[in-house]
Amino acid sequence: MLPEDKELLHQFRQPLTREKAFTAILTKYQEKLYWHIRRMVIEHEDANDILQNLFIKVWKGLDNFREDSQLYTWLYRIATNESLTFLDQQKRRKTTSFSDDENGLSNKIKADEGFDANKLEWKLQLGIQQLPEKQRLVFNLRYYDEMPYEEMSRILDTSEGALKASYHHAAKKIEEYITKN
Amino acid sequence: MNAENLNAELLQIAPVLARVPKRNVYRVPDGYFGELQTSILNKLQEVTQLPEVPFSVPEGYFNTLPLQILRKIRENEAVDDQPDELADTPIIRGISKAPVYSVPDGYFKGLNAMETINPGRRKPAVVHSMKKLTRYMAAAVITGLLAIAGVTYLNDGQQHNSKESQSARVINFNPVDVQQLSESEIDEFLVTQTTPEASALNAAANGDTDIKGNLQEIPAEDIQEYLKENPLPGETNTDG
The missing domain is CATH 1.10.10.10 (Winged helix-like DNA-binding domain superfamily/Winged helix DNA-binding domain)
Structure with a gap:
């Protein structure tokens, strides 16, 4: 049983338990976030890229995460924005679409x-x-x-x-x- | 909200859709989620080992930066506050800078139109190269010498030995004559002349094997013009 998000966030802020907490967050949310992204971008490779970049952003930004929203909500918001940005970039790259x-x-x-x-x-x-x-x-x-x-x-x-x-x-x-x- | 409630909601909105089996049709590579964690942690290690910014700034740079900027702003303001140079001359300051001269109506418009219609008609400024100038000088010297020494030498005994006739040739000399001479005629003339100009030109001609060719490239008007501006010693200016 994984600890609650609040506990994971507390552990992440401690240098000694930082990596352990991050791994727990990965384990808890990676599949949900993957499928959320995959349903938006369809292809596995694209979803995988977006997901990996997402977790790097999470590592860098988690210190500044304010606990007035849930970690789960925050992660979904990032995943949604990253997927939409990816789709936007794809749209711009394609001059014609059949x-x-x-x-x-x-x-x-x-x-x-x-x-x-x-x-x-x-x-x-x-x-x-x-x-x-x-x-x-x-x-x-x-x-x-x-x-x-x-x-x-x-x-x-x-x-x-x-x-x-x-x-x-x-x-x-x-x-x-x-x-x- | 549980799945049953969700299905009930969907049944109300779209009953056909509610009966579609909710199965995940997409696949992921075998063992993907098992390796995903390791893959992300490896990538993270690569990224976090890189310095955020590859450049460095002097220690304490950002602490002093606001002060430096403010100082620069004050310096600029001091320059802006300098007294107006025309402050002591109120009369001049008060005079409008609007142009007082007038041009014919539509002049500039017409000028542009002319430029557009005949872009190639504008005569470019003449720039003489050093080589061309030397050739002008050579042409002028030969022309002058021919005029002074008497063209009779070259015309193979076609009269004009008297002083009057020489003067007449100077006055009525036509530079086209030079271009009608052959290379050997010019060479022979230069070799037989003893004037300093002829000697110098003769020496110069030794390095230039095609005097005739060079001279023929120079228009008669240009030689005339050059002689007008640079008369040879003892030569009479034909324009008076």
């Missing part, structure tokens, strides 16, 4: 070795990629991470009401996509 979404994410899904166009799970993934970035984030956090709107609101700096509406629209659009395809 796919239905700006980053060619649908093509990346179709290129996955396990992709099966007839399976509902894959149709769902393609449906998610039709959403605007912010709606995609909201849908993923709610549907996969089962995150309460209250926490999501702290990560995305958006009111709970707006998040509920966003999730509602996202779910409707995806359902429509699945039904049509």
Whole structure:
């Protein structure tokens, strides 16, 4: 059983237990953060790069982390921002896009070795990629991470009401996509 | 909020979507999460071993920096506060600096238009190289000597031996004649002359094997112009 975030933060601030605390934070959050990033950027290599850079930023910035928010919220916020920045950079690099979404994410899904166009799970993934970035984030956090709107609101700096509406629209659009395809 | 509540919420919004199995379709390489920690810790070690900034500053630099900046600001202000040089001459200071001269209406506009229409018509300033000047001088000396010594020598006995006729040739000399001479004629003329100018030119010509060619490149007007500005000793200026 890993210690509570508060205890981990306290240990991180002590030079003798700093590395041990950091390793515990890695163990606790690496998978959750990986999947959060992976669902946004699709490809494993990209997700891996973003995740590694994220934890380096965490190491450098954790001393200044104010405990008025939860460590979990802070980590998700960084992961979200890093993913969006990555997608933005990709968008800028591509002068032309022939796919239905700006980053060619649908093509990346179709290129996955396990992709099966007839399976509902894959149709769902393609449906998610039709959403605007912010709606995609909201849908993923709610549907996969089962995150309460209250926490999501702290990560995305958006009111709970707006998040509920966003999730509602996202779910409707995806359902429509699945039904049509 | 638990998963059941979430599913109930989704059933209300999108019942078809609620029935889609929630399975993770993406895969990660085998053992990825097991090695991830080590991989991140290794990367961290690499990054933290690098100095944050590869440059160094003198000790205490940033402590004194604000004072240095303030001092510089004060120095600049002192320069700005220096008295106006025209402060004691209120009359001059009060005079407007607007141009008092006028130009014809649309002059500058027309000037630009001309420049745009005929960019190549503007005559470039003439810059004579040292080599060209030497050749001008040579041409001028030969021209002058020909005029003074009498062209009869070269014209192979075509009269003009009298002093009057020589003077007449000086006055009516046409530099085009020089260009009509052959190399051997110029050489022969220079060798037979004893004037200092001819000797100097003859010596110079020994290093230049193509006097005729050089002279032919020089327009007659240029030789005229040069002679006007630099008359040879004893030569009469044809312009009077």
